[in-house]
Each structure stands twice: as structure tokens, then as C-alpha cells.
Amino acid sequence: MLTFTIRRLVLAVPTLLFISLVIFLLLELAPGDPMAQVPLTVPPEVKEKMREALGLGQPWPIRYWKWLVQFFWIEPQVLIDWMFGTTFSANDLRVISWQTRSPVMDIVIQRMPQTLWVVGTAYLVGILIALPIGIYSAYRQYSWFDNAGTFVTMVGFSVPPFFSGVLVIVIFSVQLGWFPSIYDTTHRVTDWDSFVVQLQQMIMPVMVLALQITSQMSRFMRASMLDNLNQDYVRTARAKGLRERTVVLVHVLRNSMIPVITVIAIGIPSIFGGAIITEQVFKVNGIGQLLITAIEANDLPMVQTLTFIFAVLIVLFNLIADVLYGILDPRIRYD
């Protein structure tokens, strides 16, 4: 397994380089103009000058090479400087966003807390609710609990967050006035009271996101459990006189985890990617909002960097999932 992991990690480098090239070319090909949000009152010649100042006049291979150097050579230096107080990166040009004219990575780091707080919590809550629901629904298939669960999760998944988000805002912010409708990213948690405020502003976005995550995850959990509950080894385990709890939660669960692990592993990078619509609805202004505004403003360095970080996480977590398959089911061999 170790050699497999190492081999995959080594292979990941060319894969990621290729992915970064594809993303770059895709963004290059996509119609769009960083000047789209500049008012029409600014004359076209001035816009052309502004584009030149952004470096848009250069051919794409040069710009791609610049981005590679900035991302893989200069940004790590900045990180080292920041950790050890050295000055390797002094005077080097970092990956600069076209919208803000500031280093992309600084903004990403600035955005991480709110995304992790909201999307991360929602993910955790979602998994914690989904697994028990999925397990019990499968164990008692077609019971009223299962049917209710099916109904709620299916409706929950069919209702898009642009609707459910606004619905909870109308109910809980406008009508009841319990929670703020706009997330305050400058809020600092210092004591119990400020923690309560943080909880209040998190609860609605977490609720909306967790509903989606729970719906999806619990369906996969249930389906996978159902597949395994009727297998012969379950009967064997019961025949051996094992307790029902052990049979279901150890034997069946372990064998049912492969699809669920896959879904979770795919989902974790998306925590980083943020939840674009939910973040927009609640003004959480995390990574998701950063990505969508960058796409709308055609801020190519920002989009490229964010998508690439996302790609790294995907490759990494899919590798972790593959390793986990081997642990869950020792028959799976990769070599």
C-alpha cells in the first residue's frame, strides 16, 4: 500500500500540471473580458490600455509559464518567508488578481475561516446526521421512519439552495427576527457571547447546506447498506450468535462504506470550493463567492489559482479514498 501511495503521489505531479494546462486553456478560450464590469462611460481606448496593464497583450504560453513560476516557485517562497521570517521572495511578483491587484493567495487565506466555519460545519453536521439515518433506514426498510426519511431527503435535494436559502431568511430573519440574514465576516469569537453570535449567524447557511449534504449521503448509505444486509455473511454472523448491533454496525457497515467513503472524499475538496449559491445567499463571502465573482469579473489569475488548488485537493482526497478502500476491504489490491 505504501509503494502504491508513493507511486500515485509521484504520478500526481504530471497529472496536476496537465490539469493546470487544461484549466488555463479553457479559461483562455472562454469568452470574457476583465473590463466587463467597468462602466460603459469609460471609453474603449482606455479599456484597451487597462488590459495591456494587466499583461493581456502577451501570448498565452508566456502567461502560462509566468503563472507556473509564480505559483510553484514564488508562492512557496512567500510561505517560507512567512514561517521563518526570511526574505527569499522579496521583489518577486506573486500571482496577482486582476480585480484587486493584490496577491491571490492572501485573499484565499483571508477567506478560509468563514468557508471552513460554515461549509465545514455543514459538512460535518451533514455526515453526522446522514450516516445514522442511512443505516437505520436500510435496517428498517419501508418502515415509517424510512419512508419519512426518503420523503424529506428527496424533497431536500430537489429544492435548490437559491430557494431554500431565501425561504429560511424570510422565515427566520424577516418574520421571526431570530438570526441575521447577512453574515458578518469581521466578527471575532473571543468569549461565550460572541460565540453565540457566531452560532446565530452560522445556523441558517449551515442548515441549508447540511440539508443537501445529508440528503445525498444518506441515500448512498441506505442503498449500500441494503445491498449488504442480505448477503450471506450477515446470516453467518447472526448464526454465530453475534449481537445484532455488532452485525449491523461492524460487519455490514464496514462493507457498505465504499460508496460512502467515495462520496465523502469527493465532498471534502468541495468544502474548500465553498458552496457558491449558499455563500451568495447569506453573504458569507468565502471561497465560493470569491470564485464566482472572479469568474464573473474574468479575473483569470484568481480563477486559475482557485481551480488549481481545488484540483490538488481532489487528486489528494481521491488518493486517500483509494487507500481507504484497501483498508476497508483487504481484498482490494492495487499492485
Place this chain on the structure above:
Amino acid sequence: MKLRTLLMGAIAMTALAPAAMAERGSDGNVSIIYWQAPSILNPFLSGGTKDVESSSLILEPLARYNPQGELIPWLVDEIPTVANGGVSADLTSITWKITPGILWSDGTPFTSADVKFTWEYCTHPEGGCAQLSKFDGVSAVETPDDLTVVVKFDQPKPFPYGPFVGGESPIIQAAQFADCMGARAPECTEQNFNPIGTGAFKVVEFKPNDVITLEANPNYRDPAKPAFATMTFKGGGDATAAGRAVMETGEFDYAWNLQLAPDVIAQMQAGGKGTPIAGFGPLVERIHLNWTNPSPSLPEGERSTEKHPHPFLRDPAVYKAMSMAIDRPLLVEIGYGQAGRVTCNLVPAPEAINSDTFTCDQQDIEGAKAMLEAAGWVDSNGDGVREKDGVELKVLYQTSTNAVRQDFQALIKQWWEEIGIQTELRNVNASVFFGGDPGSPDTFQKFYADVQMYANTFNGTDAQAYMGDQVCGTAPRPDTQWQGANISRFCMPEYDALYETLTKTADAAERASITRQLNDMYVENGGVIPLVHRGRLSAHSNTLGGVVLNVWDTELWNAADWFRKEGS
């Protein structure tokens, strides 16, 4: 009921206003929400409205426009004119006298050197300054002493109030930006995010595309202002959410540019926490008619260019009938409510240059049909579409994605089909539509459609540059990389000649009259079908006092005067 609320409000205003203006920072925090989040606080590097307006809290110009569209001195003693000797008789220079005693927020004095530096900064060839056009024709900026600025033009400038006037052309501090000239401009993150200004507020923390935290400028020139100690400037989301946060939940005090249907606004207002306010600049929602043929059967590079005139849109009967079939009052009611008025002009404001030649507030379907009939456009094959000489009246009608625009499209399509013009609709994502990517077929510059709808305006009160957008030879075309302002591909030698006269005329009344004639010429000859004179609609909470909506300058122009109404 309404009257009573109004009266109560008025009483509250008069009773509490003096008390509230007692001292700087006495009213706590004020919060503003812009549904487009500011990305940078240096308006020279972005040009986006959100960035210009947010930075106007910090950076100020020498003179501003007031809500009536008149110039008022801001950092100077008076507006220079030919009469008071501030503008030279040959119109080639203007002299500004800075008010003594103005300090930057770091405590250093504001001098003419800063003004001169701002010009140098923006006109640096490698800087990519968004407000470069403000400095068109400026040959030099001279500083005879610390408080005098002389702007020299290379030729007579009938309207010399471009540089350093209005929200788009503020002054930055020379000391702070000295190392940020030209190509180095983007590297100055610290300066671009925390500019030192003369405005009522200064930046505490700037989170790009998210939130700005500001506090009262301790060195602001009026010791009693601003009334608020701190300000939160949140960005992001959508107009609906911003309106809700001000008018329904009361979380925020001011929401910018609520482009929402009137019934949605009315329902929010019923929330009782805030009030919408509207003001009218020269913004007009209009349909541009394509003078050239956008047919996909033409080879790429000739489509929508002067090589191929449009098969039927140049016929006055057609475009006049199209205009007559439109029920403008209904459009206003559906789409803009109190923030819209019927207009038949490209230039609806200021009042002096608003032409009164046309009337168009009556829909006339029958008249439109008769006009087409008389011009020989008849439906001979009974398919509901009129034709003449084998040319069928079929139009592709595109616009950017926006709820109100899609409603307009549906309505106008219905009316046009009624008079026998088949209409196909298309909506394009705004960031593609308004982007100038020459590789995309969907930009408004390429105009691969017969008609397209969007809104445009001009800065300040002088429409010369705006009228100049319609002269021949400025149309977007392949050899200009599809850049150019003449979207309709309008071309009339008479128009160009009259425009030439405008650029040489100094007398205000004469200029207004020429502008009106240019407007009439453009509309009469089918460059454009004006639809709605659009106002800006913003909302403020009922506890925020001192808000005066200004459409000629930035909306936050008088944030220094804002205060908290007590007890309401």
C-alpha cells in the same frame, strides 16, 4: 396614513437634526451594503462603480456635482469660471484655489503637489488608469504655490471641468503613491487597499470583495463631522438581499442601486424599516437598432459591419412602427416604478439638454400597422409576418440577463408580433455581453443581432463625449478588435458636422441646443429606440438621517453629513 408618516418624519427631522450634529463620532456605527463588493479602493485601477463609490468615502475631488447637477466647490474655495477669472479667456487653462488648512487623514497638509501627482499617476503610459479620459487634452498641471493648481489644455476646452471634478477623479496622496507609478501600480497592495484621503472616513481594514471597516477621519476639515464613529461597508449577494437587509430586517442602514421590480420594492417597503429613494441622472434603457446586417449567413468579419447594410431596419416606417408599438408607461410601471420615466430621447437629463421634439407615451398598435402597410410591408402569405420584396420582418432581440430586461423582452416581443414583426429573444450573461472579448459572438459590441437592449449614461452633466459616440467611423469592427462606442453603426455626415460644431462651442445655451439637435437626429434617423429614463433607486433605513441621493456624483458624496435619528 401616508401623510401622517411623512409629517412625523419631517417633525423628527427638524427636531432631532441639530442635536444629532453635535460632535464627531457620537452616533456609533453606520452600515452600508453594496450588492457588488468593492475589490480595490483605488478608483484609478478599477473604474467599476462599486470601487469608485466606496473609495469616494476616503478620496475626494476638488469639486463635485450636487444632487441638482450643479458644480459645487469641495476642496477649493470656488468654482473657477471665465467670469471670475478662474478659466482663461481663451479656454486653455483653469486655475483652482485650494481651501487652506485641509489635511490628509495622516495629518499632513493637502497641497497642489498632490493634485499634480494625481495627474502624473493617472496619465503614466504603463499605468492602465481607468479614468484616463478625464485628463483628455491636459497638456500640463502647474503648481505656482502650495494652494494653486493650474490645469493647461492643449486646445481650447469649452468644458474644462473634467480633471479633478466628480467622484471618478479624486486626488490621491503624492507621498503615499510616489513609488506606485506606472507598471508598479499593481504591486502597491497596501496603498491600493488603504489609501490616505481627505474624506470623512479612513480605512481600518479592507477585505477585498467582502467588507470594508472604516472609522471617522480624525483630521477631517469639519470638526463636528462625521457623526458616525465607524462604518461597515459590506459587499456581495444580490439586490434583493440588500434591499431586504435595509427595509425588512433593518440590519443595514443603506443599500445601493436596488434594481428590482416595483412590486418587490413595495413589498419590502411594507417591512417598515427603511425607505427607497430615487434620483434621475441621464441613464436611459434603450433599444439599439443595428444599421448593418447581422445575418449568420454572411462570412465572419463582414457580419454586422458597414459592408452590409441592414435589410430593413433602415426603413423609417419599420423602426418608427417598432417604436410606436411599445407601451412605455406600462414598461415603466412593470420594470421601474418610481425609478423610471417615459423618455423618447437618448439624453433625458439634465433638463437643459432634454429635447421635447418627440412624444411617445401613447402606444399605437393600429398606427404602427398602418405605417408598415403604407410602406409596403404586408403579410402576403398569411404567416403573421410582414414582408416586402422577399424580405421578412424577423428580428433577433438580445439583451443581458436581468429579471426586468427579460420581462421587457417578453412584453415587447408580444407587441412587435402584434404588428407583424416576428421576434426571437436571446439573453446573454452580463459579464460576456458587456465584456469586449473579440472572440465571443455575444458581446454588445459585435451586435450579432438585429436589435439589442441595454442602458447607458454619461458622467457629469456635459454630454459632448456621449454624443461623440455616434459619429461615423467609431463603430466596432474587426480591424479595431471590435472596440468602439458607436454600437448602432450609425453614420450620418450631417450629424458629424453638427458634432464638430459642438466641440468648438463654449456658450452653455448654444451647447445645450446643439446637444438637443444631435439627440433628435439620432433618434429620428433610427439609431436607437429610447424606452425608459431610469433613475437610481437606493434605500436607507428610517433611522438614518441626512441622506441625499446624488446621481451626478457618487451616492456617498455626503456621507459626512449622515447622522442617526434618535427615537425613530
Place this chain on the structure above:
Amino acid sequence: MTEPVPATPVPPKGVVEAIPTRPPRSQWAEVWQQLKSHKGAMTGAFLFVFIILAVMVGPLIWRVDPQFLPQGRDFINLRDTRPIYTALWDSGAKVNWNHPLGTDNLGRDTLARLLSGGRVSIAVGLTAMVLSIFLGTLIGVVAGYFKRLDGPLMRLTDLFFALPLLPLILVAALLFRESLSASFGPEGGVFILIVALIGVTSWMQTARIVRGDVLALKEREFILAARSVGTSPFKLMVRHLLPNVLSPIMVSATLGIATAIITESALSFLGFGFPPDFPTWGRLLNDSVDRMVLYPERVLWPGILISLTVLSVNYLGDGLRDALDPRIRGR
């Protein structure tokens, strides 16, 4: 351990009651028998057929043009009509028997819009789902089964996961829209473009899940047994692997319909989909969110219809899964 292969013509040994008391029947007859007695599946099927019939035949019965706007004075009178049932609790409500579900802010009939919107939404939802499931299953099974293809195919999956959707759509629209609408007409072209885009950008999860399951399955004894009797890889995949990964595929399929319907509305909203006056369920929902408080019916109806469609497919899928599982068949 017995092999869980549904293809076996004899009833599985594990089932005690399965002593042949009636003549052997084909596998599909068995499956159908089982499906018929599955209450959930039958409800789901009934509902699904009902919705399909409603949107296919409905516009022929309810012959109101969904794009028609009333003119002149009618416009003011007919816009913002409430559904007739609101008169039950609000006697002052503006209702009109000609518009049983009311009209929108431009006076267009809501019932007609729901019916014709459903046509597109269901067509897009189902086709895009089928495409995405087909791609996902194919890539998943092949990658899981052939060790040599696993690496490249999974890296391809990683790539597709990482691609940002919006720029991808922009590029696809740029490259293919004109040629597609030239050969299939404007609406047909848009339909193909949307379905292809949604399908091509949503198969990855299915592929990963199927591959994970296949990796585990192919080490099981029954696969070894099948291989040892010389079953060709293709047959092995179709007859032995595929039936055993059916349940996660079913889940993906149900969730996929909902995602496709919503994604279509997002695409059209951004201007890459159908023309703006072309109603679809997702679009109706999207357009009405701003007026949710005053006119709740405008969000409720499309929301309910999307949910019902997804629910019905879900129950149908559940029943199908049960019916295809030989171990519980006949119980």
C-alpha cells in the same frame, strides 16, 4: 458463499420457500412480478406516468399559450392573478376561473407555463441523467475492472472534477451553439447543448462510486468462478458486475434528475440555455423567489413538481432494485 447473479434461471438456493411449485419463468417475468407487488414502486410509477402524461397531453387539453401576454387594459386586470383556491381563505383575492393557478407578473397563465415547462424540464432531466449515468457507469466499470485503464480513467475523472463549470459552458456555447442550432433548429440545438453539458459535467461521482464497488466486487469468488469458466470480460461486466452495483447507480440517477433540472435553470438564467420567454420548472422557481412572500404559489408549484418527479423516480428505482435482487425476490 453463493454467487448473487440474477441471471441464473433457477431460483437461488438460499431462499427456502423457493421449492419449485410452478413452472420456471424467465428472469424478467420474475422481476416484473416482484415489481408489481412492490407498493412503493407502483405508487412511484403511477405518479411518474401521471406527470409525464400531464406535461405531454396537458398542453393539448389546456390550450392556453404559455407565452401569451394579455394586451391593453386586460394586462392590468389579468396580471398577478392568484390561484382560485386562495379565495377560500382570502375573499378579496384577485382570482379568475380562466386562470386556475393564477398568472405571473406579466399576466401569463401559470398552469400553461407549468405544463409546458414540465415538458422541457423532464426531458432535460431524464436525458441528461441517462447520459451522465451511462458515462459514469461505463467509465467506472471499465476503470474498476481493467487495472491498466484505471489510472488514466481516474485521472480523467479528476480533471473533470476540477474543471470550473461556468467557463466550460462558455466555451461549449462558443464552439457549438451556432453549428448545433443550424443543424437542429434553435431549440433543438439548445436542448442538445444543455443535455450534453449537464451530462458531461456530472458523471464523475457515479464513476468513482461504481469503480470503488467494482474494485471490491471483482475480488469476490463468483467473479473468479465466472472468469474460470471463460466468461468474456464484456459479459462479465454486464452480467455479473453491473447488477451488483445497481443500487448506488439508482441513487445517483434519482439525485441526477433533480440536479439536472436545477442546473438547466441556472444555465438558462445565465443566458446559455433556452430563450428567456421559454418556461421551465427551474426557471419558474428561480424567477419567483423574489416574490415568494406575496405569491407563494409561484414558488410552491414548480418546487412541488420537481420534488414529486424526483420522489417518483426514487421509489421506482427502489422497487426496481429490490426486484432485481434475487435474494429478496419472491419474499
